[in-house]
Amino acid sequence: MAFVIYGAGAIGGVLGARLHSAGFDVKLIARGAHLAAIRSSGLRVESPEGATTVPVPTYGSPSEAGVGPGDVVILTMKGQDTPDALEALREVAGPSTPVVCIQNGVANERLALRLFSHVYGVCVMFPAAHVQPGVVQARSAPVPGILDIGRYPGGIDDGARSVAAALVKAGFVSEPREDIMRWKYRKLIMNLGNAVAALCGPGDDGAKQVTALLQAEGESVLATAGIDVVDAGLDQERRGDILRMPQFEGRAPSGSAVQSLLRGTGSIEADYLNGEIVLLARLHGVEAPGNELVRQLAVVAARERVAPGSVPSGELLEKLSGVISRR
């Protein structure tokens, strides 16, 4: 049985290295310059505890990696890359292959369930970074992340239990949960700030105010849609002080969307985070102009490959008050 980590960037790279070091059979799937760098020099994993280079077998596609009976596929690409990735996966993985979504947002599980019968959602509290080919960073130590897991759309089964046990063996905190999507909707609210951090830049303190506006809009849309979300206090209690992020040399800025702009990937996850709120608003006859504006600005910033910080928080607040007051 192998863990096939599909999209081995920040999250997948650190996760794959930890599982490999814990003695599991791991295959990474990566692409582009990152794949070439891992193939030539191994995967370098940096953390507050130091740096190691891990010799994890790495492949360029699911067909090259091979997915055997008993293997578990873990999706760790960003939401906008999931549809294409699943198409390539189905060519070599049978429909009952377990597919675990260690991804933000709430859309990946549904996409996977259309093609695969055993799908799991993970609430990802795991700060990691990937800003140069061949190198990933775990920002938290000694525990790199909290990865609670549940069967999608709900429930716990032996698959969820065994993945949680493997994650714990690899040094993560992980519990199986009956209601994993309620936790993932809470995380979605937190992630409405990802695009804001990318637009304003990681050092812009005013970004918090912008994010708060988007989160209030997001909470209101989820309530209108009748979606049950874990209480923010309970989420905070679950996090406790497990994640510790001391400074270390060469530490990259936090935030997966900031990292997309820093790497100039040409895409960003905003359609699956802010865009999820916009979609729900449209489905339920309300509006989400703040999240719509920020999603559009973020997608354009990524497409035009501008650096983080292209829209300072003052300017973004002004644009937002324009669209919100016109409602």
Ligand SMILES: NC(=O)C1=CN([C@@H]2O[C@H](COP(=O)(O)OP(=O)(O)OC[C@H]3O[C@@H](n4cnc5c(N)ncnc54)[C@H](OP(=O)(O)O)[C@@H]3O)[C@@H](O)[C@H]2O)C=CC1
């Ligand atoms: N980074 C973080 O701190 C956190 C991230 N998350 C979530 O985890 C998920 C992963 O994020 P993160 O690790 O930051 O993302 P990254 O962009 O660092 O890693 C994803 C990797 O997958 C690659 N990829 C995409 N599609 C394919 C494919 N078809 N075949 C091979 N490789 C592919 C990407 O390549 P390319 O670069 O070419 O696009 C990239 O290297 C996201 O949903 C994110 O929101 C959650 C919590 C924290």
Ligand SMILES: CC(C)(CO)C(=O)C(=O)O
């Ligand atoms: C909360 C945050 C910003 C932590 O890194 C995250 O989930 C992400 O980077 O996608």
